[in-house]
Amino acid sequence: MINKKNCYEHIIKDVEQGSIAFLLGIEPQDVLLAINNNKIIDFIDYSFFSSNDTIDMLIRKKNGETVEYTFEKDEDEPIGLQFENEFMDRQRPCKNKCVFCFIDQMPRHMRKTLYFKDDDWRLSLLMGNYVTFTNVDDAELERIVERKVSPLYISVHATDKEIRERMLGRSGCDIMPVLKRLVKGGITFNCQIVLCPGLNDGKTLEKTLEDLYSLGEFCKSVAVVPVGITKFREKLYPLNKVDFKIANETLDIIDKFRQKALSERGTRLVFASDEIYITANRSFPSFDEYEDFDQIEDGIGMYAMFSHDFMQACKGIGENKTDAGVICGTLIAPYMQKLLNIMPNKGVKAVAVENSFFGNTINVTGLLTGRDILNHIKEKGAPKHIYIPKDCLRRNEEVFLDDMTLDEFKEKLPEFKVYVVSGGFELVEKLAK
Numbered sequence: 001m002i003n004k005k006n007c008y009e010h011i012i013k014d015v016e017q018g019s020i021a022f023l024l025g026i027e028p029q030d031v032l033l034a035i036n037n038n039k040i041i042d043f044i045d046y047s048f049f050s051s052n053d054t055i056d057m058l059i060r061k062k063n064g065e066t067v068e069y070t071f072e073k074d075e076d077e078p079i080g081l082q083f084e085n086e087f088m089d090r091q092r093p094c095k096n097k098c099v100f101c102f103i104d105q106m107p108r109h110m111r112k113t114l115y116f117k118d119d120d121w122r123l124s125l126l127m128g129n130y131v132t133f134t135n136v137d138d139a140e141l142e143r144i145v146e147r148k149v150s151p152l153y154i155s156v157h158a159t160d161k162e163i164r165e166r167m168l169g170r171s172g173c174d175i176m177p178v179l180k181r182l183v184k185g186g187i188t189f190n191c192q193i194v195l196c197p198g199l200n201d202g203k204t205l206e207k208t209l210e211d212l213y214s215l216g217e218f219c220k221s222v223a224v225v226p227v228g229i230t231k232f233r234e235k236l237y238p239l240n241k242v243d244f245k246i247a248n249e250t251l252d253i254i255d256k257f258r259q260k261a262l263s264e265r266g267t268r269l270v271f272a273s274d275e276i277y278i279t280a281n282r283s284f285p286s287f288d289e290y291e292d293f294d295q296i297e298d299g300i301g302m303y304a305m306f307s308h309d310f311m312q313a314c315k316g317i318g319e320n321k322t323d324a325g326v327i328c329g330t331l332i333a334p335y336m337q338k339l340l341n342i343m344p345n346k347g348v349k350a351v352a353v354e355n356s357f358f359g360n361t362i363n364v365t366g367l368l369t370g371r372d373i374l375n376h377i378k379e380k381g382a383p384k385h386i387y388i389p390k391d392c393l394r395r396n397e398e399v400f401l402d403d404m405t406l407d408e409f410k411e412k413l414p415e416f417k418v419y420v421v422s423g424g425f426e427l428v429e430k431l432a433k
Contacts, residue, residue: 008039009060010046011084019080024069026059032081033058033066041143042089044122048147051076087122094119095135097169099237100194105230105358111403121152128297130155130192132168133178141178145185151220152189154179158200159211167199176211183218190294191222195276197240201250209257209270217265223295224254225273228367231359241361247280267291273299275364278331299364303332307339310424314342320431322347325383327373327392330354331363348431351382357402366391370404374412384415387430390422 010032015021032040035049035057053075060066073079094117098104103117121136121144123129130153136144144152154175158164161174182189191212195201200208205224212219226242233239242250254270261269268289277284287308290301320343328336333352340348353376355362357369366389373388393399398406398420410418421427 008041009033010040010088012081013084014082016078016080016082019078020071020073021080024071026069026081027062029062031060032083033060040088042122043087044125044143044147044149046083046088050079055079089122091116091118091123092120092135093117094132095170096132099167099169099199100196100227100239102228102230104236105228105232107232107357114401121149124153125149125151128153130298132173133175134168134170134173136178141181145182145187148186150186150188152182152187154189154191155194156191156208156212156222157193157196158204159208160200160204163200163204167196179212179215179219183215186218188218188220190220192295192298193222193224194227195224195242195246195250196227197242197246201246202253205250205253209253213257213261213269219269221267221291221294222270223273223298223300224250224270224276225298225300226275226279229359229361231361242276242279244279244281247276248282250276251280251282271295271300274301274303275299275331278335299366303335306424307335308424310339310428311342313425313428314344317344317428317432319433320345320348320428321385321433323383324385324387324431325349325351326387326427327351327353327365327368327389329363329365329368330360332365343428343431349383351376351386365389367401368392369402370400370406370409371402373400374404374409377413377416382416385417385419386413387419387421387427390420393420 012026012028012030012032014028015026034040035055036052037056038045038049040046040049054072055070057069058066059069096119101117103115106114118129119131119135120129121131121133124131132155156175157167159176164173164175165171193200193205193208195205209222212222227239229239229241251272254272257270258268261267268291271290274284284304287304290304293301293305296302296305322345326336326340326348328350330352333350336350340350353368353373354360355368356372356375358367377386393406394401400409406420419430421430
């Protein structure tokens with residue numbers, strides 16, 4: 001018998017036709033209260049407990065009646081419920097005051113949702129968001145282990161407790177005990193280090209990599225990315241950007257660990273962002289050296305993936321448009337132009353757009369805004385066929401970072417053809433005549 005005192009309430013939005021829930025007579029606006037005498041905190045709990053082959057499910061019907069459903073099913077067979085709140089809980093905000101926080105460096109006239117700082121380990125599993133684990137207590141850590149939540153994406157930055165506390169702007173930030181508990185529970189994770197010169201580079205970086213290496217195969221990869229510094233840093237912690245010297249020193253440290261890891265474990269483990277290689281004026285690693293591209297969303301191997309797909313697609317192309325321009329940040333523009341020059345018909349241009357919105361220290365493609373691209377085209381001109389990387393738009397939306405919609409962008413350029421492309425294959429496909 002289910003103990004009703006254990007209940008959390010989740011309103012059912014829809015019931016899949018023909019599903020177990022549908023056949024049981026469960027309807028929209030009914031409320032899920034518990035499964036197998038367990039409160040359901042969020043979608044993690046729902047997925048975990050509903051995967052069992054024997055289910056006791058407590059539902060409050062629309063008329064207020066409470067009904068207990070007991071049934072058997074195949075393990076992992078879905079019950080067929082969708083909820084009004086897909087997350088089944090509120091997102092957990094970040095309580096840190098990171099010295100490098102990008103949101104703190106944004107202008108104040110943008111929509112409110114862009115200023116929400118999440119630090120929710122559940123989004124780490126769902127979307128690959130990086131989390132610091134500073135808001136996860138022992139009970140929640142045990143829940144992560146019990147629910148077998150893998151892989152997670154963890155913002156480490158430094159394993160030295162004092163340095164990490166300084167970087168995150170709060171006490172009690174020792175990450176190694178947390179990582180060791182995850183390892184003990186069999187949880188795998190990918191780690192991120194935002195490199196802030198003078199804070200966590202040099203010897204501190206070496207120690208961090210040594211500590212993460214000691215965790216064995218549970219630490220799947222480590223991404224090292226440079227701190228992003230916008231023009232909106234008034235009254236914020238003084239930071240320096242990663243320059244040529246720091247970039248080369250960092251790559252020397254990373255290369256040493258990559259060689260060691262490859263020799264001892266068959267994986268390179270540590271990966272630097274494309275931006276660090278360009279800043280250091282070094283060649284990118286080969287496509288194969290990025291292994292599984294576990295951290296491509298963090299700018300790790302993006303050019304290697306893009307160029308590999310682009311060159312593969314070019315092998316099958318006969319002719320291509322020539323009055324065409326590919327939008328990109330100023331950092332990658334020379335590399336993009338060199339790549340575009342291998343197309344059968346010359347003339348496709350890399351359109352390097354300077355970032356006025358955040359400042360010219362932000363020079364990557366993914367942080368270009370609609371307004372900056374638009375102003376560049378109007379002031380400096382561009383080919384009539386414009387190709388915009390999907391990375392410039394918000395995930396699952398046709399909206400630029402500055403809230404300009406793609407339709408608004410196109411309306412302001414009626415004489416141009418505008419295309420959104422994702423990856424090298426699609427770009428070549430749309431450039432082909």
